[in-house]
Amino acid sequence: MASSHIILPPDDDEEEQRRRGEDEDPWARSVLPPLAPEQAMKAAASPFSATCVRISRDSYPNLRALRNASSVSLSDAAYVKISEGDFGYILDDVPHLVDYLPDALTYPNPLQDHPAYSTVRQYFVNEDDTVPQKMVVQKNSRRGVHFRRAGPRQRVYFESDEVKACIVTCGGLCPGLNTVIRELVCGLSHMYNVSKIYGIQNGYKGFYSSNYLTLTPKSVDDIHKRGGTILGTSRGGHDTKKIVDNIQDRGINQVYIIGGDGTQKGAYEIYKEIRKRGLKVSVAGVPKTIDNDIAIIDKSFGFDTAVEEAQRAIDSAHVEACSAENGIGLVKLMGRYSGFIAMYATLASRDVDCCLVPESPFYMDGEGGLLQYIEKRLKENKHMVIVVAEGAGQDLIAKSLSTSEQQDASGNKLLLDIGLWLTHKIKDYFKSKKVEMTIKYIDPTYMIRAIPSNASDNVYCTLLSHSAIHGAMAGYSFTVGMVNGRHAYIPFYRVTSTRNKVNITDRMWARLLSSTNQPSFMSLEDIDDQARETDRIANKPPLPTGINHRAANSLDQSASSSTNGEI
Ligand SMILES: Nc1ncnc2c1ncn2[C@@H]1O[C@H](COP(=O)(O)OP(=O)(O)OP(=O)(O)O)[C@@H](O)[C@H]1O
Ligand SMILES: O=P(O)(O)OC[C@H]1O[C@](O)(CO)[C@@H](O)[C@@H]1O
Numbered sequence: 001m002a003s004s005h006i007i008l009p010p011d012d013d014e015e016e017q018r019r020r021g022e023d024e025d026p027w028a029r030s031v032l033p034p035l036a037p038e039q040a041m042k043a044a045a046s047p048f049s050a051t052c053v054r055i056s057r058d059s060y061p062n063l064r065a066l067r068n069a070s071s072v073s074l075s076d077a078a079y080v081k082i083s084e085g086d087f088g089y090i091l092d093d094v095p096h097l098v099d100y101l102p103d104a105l106t107y108p109n110p111l112q113d114h115p116a117y118s119t120v121r122q123y124f125v126n127e128d129d130t131v132p133q134k135m136v137v138q139k140n141s142r143r144g145v146h147f148r149r150a151g152p153r154q155r156v157y158f159e160s161d162e163v164k165a166c167i168v169t170c171g172g173l174c175p176g177l178n179t180v181i182r183e184l185v186c187g188l189s190h191m192y193n194v195s196k197i198y199g200i201q202n203g204y205k206g207f208y209s210s211n212y213l214t215l216t217p218k219s220v221d222d223i224h225k226r227g228g229t230i231l232g233t234s235r236g237g238h239d240t241k242k243i244v245d246n247i248q249d250r251g252i253n254q255v256y257i258i259g260g261d262g263t264q265k266g267a268y269e270i271y272k273e274i275r276k277r278g279l280k281v282s283v284a285g286v287p288k289t290i291d292n293d294i295a296i297i298d299k300s301f302g303f304d305t306a307v308e309e310a311q312r313a314i315d316s317a318h319v320e321a322c323s324a325e326n327g328i329g330l331v332k333l334m335g336r337y338s339g340f341i342a343m344y345a346t347l348a349s350r351d352v353d354c355c356l357v358p359e360s361p362f363y364m365d366g367e368g369g370l371l372q373y374i375e376k377r378l379k380e381n382k383h384m385v386i387v388v389a390e391g392a393g394q395d396l397i398a399k400s401l402s403t404s405e406q407q408d409a410s411g412n413k414l415l416l417d418i419g420l421w422l423t424h425k426i427k428d429y430f431k432s433k434k435v436e437m438t439i440k441y442i443d444p445t446y447m448i449r450a451i452p453s454n455a456s457d458n459v460y461c462t463l464l465s466h467s468a469i470h471g472a473m474a475g476y477s478f479t480v481g482m483v484n485g486r487h488a489y490i491p492f493y494r495v496t497s498t499r500n501k502v503n504i505t506d507r508m509w510a511r512l513l514s515s516t517n518q519p520s521f522m523s524l525e526d527i528d529d530q531a532r533e534t535d536r537i538a539n540k541p542p543l544p545t546g547i548n549h550r551a552a553n554s555l556d557q558s559a560s561s562s563t564n565g566e567i
């Protein structure tokens, strides 16, 4: 299968576009800096070739759809590497060293002589293996978008003693950071005999402002039992030029970057600069976010641990609520733009009567509002538990407090305390009605993200780290992640161009509503609007006017607008 950096619409498509008076699509014409002719010949002969192909009229709508779905910007388009196969198969590939270093040498993978791994039949991944982005298909579905499967390759692009690897952690804390650091160090050392591994201190700024720490399997031996990150982390401080200057000066050739959406954007910038300078360096992103808001991947590491720990806070809130007359327990959980922790913690607990997330707007007063629901629930049950994600209801607080928006060092909006605000609002409401009640507000957010990862997250972190190492050794640059249960190498632009959000028009949110019995706070028109928006992002054809989401769903039982694995 040929792969392509250059995506050109077929001539007749252009003709047709012109006839129809449509603008030419500039994205389709974007090109990478051209290789010299003899380099292009070599690159074309490589299995990771960066050759120019013309794509068929059939697949062009697919590529356009891919672009629309993932909001690829024009500047990103130059780095997009897409190829097509039969029946609408598309490979959204990750960059490789030979894209710009066609003379790069390969070596046999040292794992073939490793006493543990050499016994495994078919240990190496077939170079053509890919992982589908969408699992649920119908008989006549196109095969759709795929990502390159992660795993060890038969040949690698680095000799063991040539590797100089570094690891950095950025953004907020998350359970499992230390496990990933440990497994990167131990994996590089034990699987690939790499001995030069460095830790960058306190996030991106540590590349140019701190000493690099030497990491060995011994020095990281028991760090997975501790929360936080032994390397330190920070927000802000990303200076691409200074970072790459230091990578270049110190001869680093594998960069492992652990962090959330902002961090992966930073990793992409670093990759682009490395490529511009023609350096033989692999960049491997390991996505980290307690909010589980990274696009494409099934789930981020530490998320299970966070949901489990949140149960302890919800249990305490329940005990407090049950032990008072008209008792309310209110728990705030993390989730800046995405309410996954709140949703899963609610679904797991079964004691929660109301869950508020940023994706589902709500209102306080009047018919169908939150206060009316609380009053009703207290009448029925004499107690209630509310879980609120920190990003929920920010518009309501901003309106009532009229504060100016503030940002952290990375440019993220600083949130106002929804838990505290709700506590006051609820108290005031019952006071005005002369109803006795007690509310206890629990904010366990930093306690949740500071703990070590649980057993299942530890295994997940280990596998992610190993996949990252195999990919970097094989010369790829990517974000690693699990897609439909399989590890894959995902292009940076795919994980940074959208954010994973709770889909309030899919079955998971419906399950939550039916378990809490809370109102949806939405009109049927709102629900249709949300569904249309979700379908637009998922690049599904718009519903015909006059057909609402519920009607369409009953026509098409298999319809799923979920971004990550609705069951
Ligand atoms: N668009 C960007 N380009 C380059 N670097 C960025 C970009 N956005 C953020 N960064 C850098 O990435 C690092 C982490 O970003 P941020 O603080 O937003 O955390 P995050 O990785 O998104 O993790 P979290 O899940 O905690 O939000 C910071 O050092 C920041 O400077
Ligand atoms: O207080 P900090 O360290 O900026 O982190 C808070 C943010 O970090 C996150 O946990 C994401 O990592 C968000 O949920 C939260 O808003």
Ligand SMILES: [Mg+2]
Binding pocket: 171, 260, 261, 262
């Ligand atoms: Mg972020």
